[in-house]
Amino acid sequence: MFELLDGPPYANGEAHTGHAINKILKDFIVKSKIGLGYRVRFRPGWDCHGLPIELKIGKQKETPAPQSFKEIRSAARIVADEAIGKQMNAFRRWGVTADWDKPYTTKSSKYVAAQLDIFGQLVEQKLVYRTFKPVYWSPSSNTALAESELEYNEKHQSTSVYFRFKLINVSSPEIIWSSIPPSKPSQFYALVWTTTPWTLPLNNAICVSPNIKYSVIQFEREINNPTSTYYIIASNLVSELEKQSEQKCRILGTVKSENLIGKKYKSCWHNELALPIYEAPHVSDTVGTGLVHTSFAHGFQDYDVAVSNGERIQSFVDSRGCYTRHLGHDLDGKHVLGDGQREALSSQQWFIDVEEIGKRASSMLDEITVSAGDSDLRGSLKQLVTTRNSWCISRQRVWGTPIPGLVDENGEAYTSRELIEWVADLTRKSGNTDVWWEVDLNKILENEDVRRSLKIPKDVIPQLKKNVDIMDVWLDSGLAWHAAKENEMEREHVTDVVLEGVDQFRGWFQSLLLTSVAVKNKLPYRKIIVHGFCIDEKNNKMSKSVGNVVDPILLTDGSLKQKAIGADGLRFWVALSGSENAGESKIGPKIIEDVDRKIVSLRNGFRFMIGGCQGFNGNPINSPLKTLDQDMLHSVDSFVKKTISNYEEFKFRTVANDLTQFIQRNFSSNYVKYVRDRLYCDKIGSESHLSAQFTLHRTAYSLAHIISPLLPHLSAEVLHHLPGSHEKQILRHTFMELQSEEKYYMPELSQLMKVVHELRTVLEASAGPKIDTSKKDIIVYVKPEQEKLLKTSELELPELLNVSGVELNESRDGISVEITDSKRRYCERCRKHTRKDGDNLCSRCFDALVV
Incomplete structure (x- = not known):
């Protein structure tokens, strides 16, 4: 079992390119792990609470009036649900595989109850306290803020x-x-x-x-x-x-x-x-x-x-x-700064003491990897958790998970695990996350176990009121290692990977780590993968005011001004720009155009493979493969093997670049160029023709499967049109099953092809750009041991070197090539000088046309 824990996006607004990088990278992991033979658990999540939604609700009304907690929370649910629906549709349009029927949301009663269960344990350990001390404060929103919620204007100059x-x-x-x-x-x-x-x-x-x-x-x-x-x-x-x-x-x-x-x-x-x-x-x-x-x-x-x-x-x-x-x-x-400003202000807030926990967590981080590509980023996370003393977890808003507790008129707070678990049980049984706001104070105090656990002095009881602060959203999502899982069996499994943007060093990576170490004294994940942010081609941040924001929907579906590059185009951009990189991922017209060119090149390669397979049923053949075909399948096997290794190391950009190079070089330059003559001119059904068709079929089949984590739609399209295959086969077989059998390869293949490649280099240098070697004969001079190798495939040398004829000679001086005019005549059908005097066609073309 492999588990990828989803760092929940915020349930507000449309899906953007940042979402695309994050969700598509996660999908690469999910699909590649399935192909590697794992059972995979990936439950998508959404972070639903917090200030942005509350502020959005206020802006929706022309004349905002004071609202009750119930009105605010009800309106907030609607905003969050609408955003979840839109974002989910976008993620699915991009080909993201997930357990869409059972997403987790931090606003659900099940999640809130599970969150309160863990919070109760933190309280029992005396890690949670309420005190008067400085916090980041937003006067305009009238609430405390987390440092990770602050936005720093790099161009701002402070008044000093x-x-x-x-x-x-x-x-x-x-x-x-x-x-x-x-x-x-x-x-x-x-x-x-x-x-x-x-x-x-x-x-x-x-x-x-x-x-x-x-x-x-x-x-x-x-x-x-x-x-x-x-x-x-x-x-x-x-x-x-x-x-x-x-x-x-x-x-x-x-x-x-x-x-x-x-x-x-x-x-x-x-x-x-x-x-x-x-x-x-x-x-x-x-x-x-x-x-x-x-x-x-x-x-x-x-x-x-x-x-x-x-x-x-x-x-x-x-x-x-x-x-x-x-x-x-x-x-x-008088206002100290002005509306909308953030400042450090002392107030009564709830905190978690994380000083000792951070040090413990830092030492545990040596057990895992924190990386972007080959970069080791553990030091960054260690530095952040070891220098943090306290975590302000309270917010003075309504839309969130409550902090169950009672407060007297002097600000003294009373809470306990028993109180918190009582609220959690009410929430779980009723399915109502508004329980804390609705329950009467007297009902709380009537529960003897709860009242006794609070240790409230009798003279204070008449002064008590319910605490109305809510939890920091980073505590909401930071408890996903417990609350996002369905049952205790799932919770026993430590998440294998979390993948988020580099900004989450200050946010989610920390909150997961600190809470898990505090409660369970173990890490919540085995590996952290980091990606960067999206910027335009001129290194500018995305901004609506600047007009450089790229809408993923326009990329996939196109518009009057924008050519559609499809979901796979978007995915290929993510693979090339967003993977193995904690820096910026650039996007803009030129980059989109380049991605589209690469996708077209891939499609053209697959189109040739499928076209060459017409009439072939896809079954193995009994006759031996031609040397050129053996070399092609050997290259495919090497590519598959290397890709499997890269998938295991989450190197998706490397896979994308290798795929592009493979199609352009190994396939187009080193195979198509040489096999076309046999594919087009040899007799259909002949051993030589079947050898080419089998090779094209096996190449298309293997490549379509191995690239399915990155380009699932192209993969499905190829398998839909490839004879003997079906798009539903995607990820139904492991990548290891794509390896060809050794029986297809002659023992001396690699040594032979090494000499062939040397000959091709010498021949191309001798011919230059003006001579069409396919219409020429050549005399080849090689060392004795090389001649011995070449003689094993002497009849195939014209194809391997793309010439009309080859004369093989021994030489002690190394490899050389002499280009000569052929003594045979030009064949109108195959366009080579292979026809004898008096014949209308060369013997090969004549046989091909005989019924």
């Missing part, structure tokens, strides 16, 4: 400022002056640099590092002021300050970091506040000033500083992204 804080208890004796200490009154400032100036009124501390050398500087324009003003900055960053401020500075001395740690400075917003300078490990002198502005509620490292120093964490920015009244009348109610 240098800002000075007045030091209170730093004095001249603590400075190591370069010369005589100043005699004028002095004032010292800590100079910070920040890209979030909106947090300056919220400043709580300044952080420095004991590993940094700090300088005391003065701006030249301030030297003659009656009071000396000095700034403290990391010595390595003085020149950058001069560059950015366009002001010259003088370095007048240095100050040790230990003379700064523990000092105080004045708050820039509350004059009466003296704030501390702390030591922190994240401070560096690579950018900024080496003194870091710190706001406990609005930065992840800032939060850590607060915790390590026992500081209280307060947020004076509300969920709308506006300053609160605590900052005074001037800022009260």
Whole structure:
């Protein structure tokens, strides 16, 4: 049994080229594994919850009004179901094989119940907690966000400022002056640099590092002021300050970091506040000033500083992204950035502690491969999971899986495995995923086992209310290793492969890994395969505003301006551009045209094979094969064997390139060119003609089957028209059954053909482009051992070399060829100089026409 676990696409919108790369690559795996003899399980999935669908619902109404949870969730189901229907139709149109009758969706009651079962186990292990700390926040959507949900504008330039804080208890004796200490009154400032100036009124501390050398500087324009003003900055960053401020500075001395740690400075917003300078490990002198502005509620490292120093964490920015009244009348109610912005904001959220789990998971990753082609990408995933301390799993929305729990008026949360499993059972039995929102609080507390497990103080019970946060969608899909499977037997089987885009290092690959290691202490997959994103021919990202978006439907079905390349054309593009590659997959008019040319070349090759088989029943023949036919079938066997190896290693681009080269070189250049004369002119039913037909039939049959994972429609079409075959035979036989029997090959075949290929090279060089060698005789000079080989097929040499006649001679000097005019006459039927004087046709053509 081989299992491919589907990373679920989001159930919103139409299928696009990104879907095409992902789903078609997965189909290559499914079909190739079937051909390799495996039973394959691939259940397609859809990720249905989340903010985009909720926002879409709001846009659908002309005047959006507050809606109940039931209205929102009902409308969201409709949006998700519509998208699933459209996307499924597109995937099936592309020839994707899957268990379409039993897809998994993260909104189904079965999935939600299974998800809650696992969540209960996480809670029981005390890995889930609720606390007040910074998270990425969307004021416009009024919810927490995951880092993987953020979109970074590469062209965006942050507003950055240098800002000075007045030091209170730093004095001249603590400075190591370069010369005589100043005699004028002095004032010292800590100079910070920040890209979030909106947090300056919220400043709580300044952080420095004991590993940094700090300088005391003065701006030249301030030297003659009656009071000396000095700034403290990391010595390595003085020149950058001069560059950015366009002001010259003088370095007048240095100050040790230990003379700064523990000092105080004045708050820039509350004059009466003296704030501390702390030591922190994240401070560096690579950018900024080496003194870091710190706001406990609005930065992840800032939060850590607060915790390590026992500081209280307060947020004076509300969920709308506006300053609160605590900052005074001037800022009260004003937005810190503007609608649609994302910022770090402290709020009460649910988290999973993944610090220890990440380290454990990282060591386990050595057991598997994480790759794109031959690249080993395990290091990328290891780095991400080992540097992650906590995972914010709560969202302040409605369309999602609930986090069953109770909260008192002080924000204290109460949850338990018993409560969560009780909700899971209700969901499973009723088939209703709205249970948590519908169930009455009193009914929850009436269940004695649940109430006892929550350990709620009696005086708190009257204050309780249900937690209304929902789970992060990455937790939804991240539990697919359990919830997407039908039964415990399936769950015991570790998924063999997951395949997703390179962005899933930050998303699904992590969420699967962390949850599986946390609950089962084992990996959820044996192999990760990574693919890249789709861009246009000019290396630009796909954008509707730019107008470079390529619609897969237009590629497959065509339009007035776009030639249809069919589903196989789309699939061949995916094989050539999307496989074995974590970089970008380019698409555009020139690339589509090139793919179409290659498909036409393949079709022409198969058309010749099928045409040459007319009148042949496809059965094995008893007569020996001609040397040329033996060589062709030997090449087919080698191609099949190599392709099997490439399928085992998931090298689909290699298969596609090898197929193109095989048809162009091995088949067209090295076989068709030489066999046409025999196929067209030898007597139908003769041993020589049957040999050619058998070879063409076996070649078409083998190639049609071996390429079926990549080009199933072309494969079916070939087998439909090939005598003695049927399109329903696709993937009904293993690829190993395509190997020809050894009885068809003479022992010295490879050595003989090596000499033949050398002769062809010499002959082509001697003839040049103007001489038609098929109408010429040649005298061949070869070494004795080569002559011995050639004599075993001497009568076939004219065909093997595409000439009218061959005279074989021994020579000690190596291979050479002399082109001569034939002594025989030109035959009008076969167009070779093989006719005797007085005859109307050559003897071969005469025999062919005799009834």
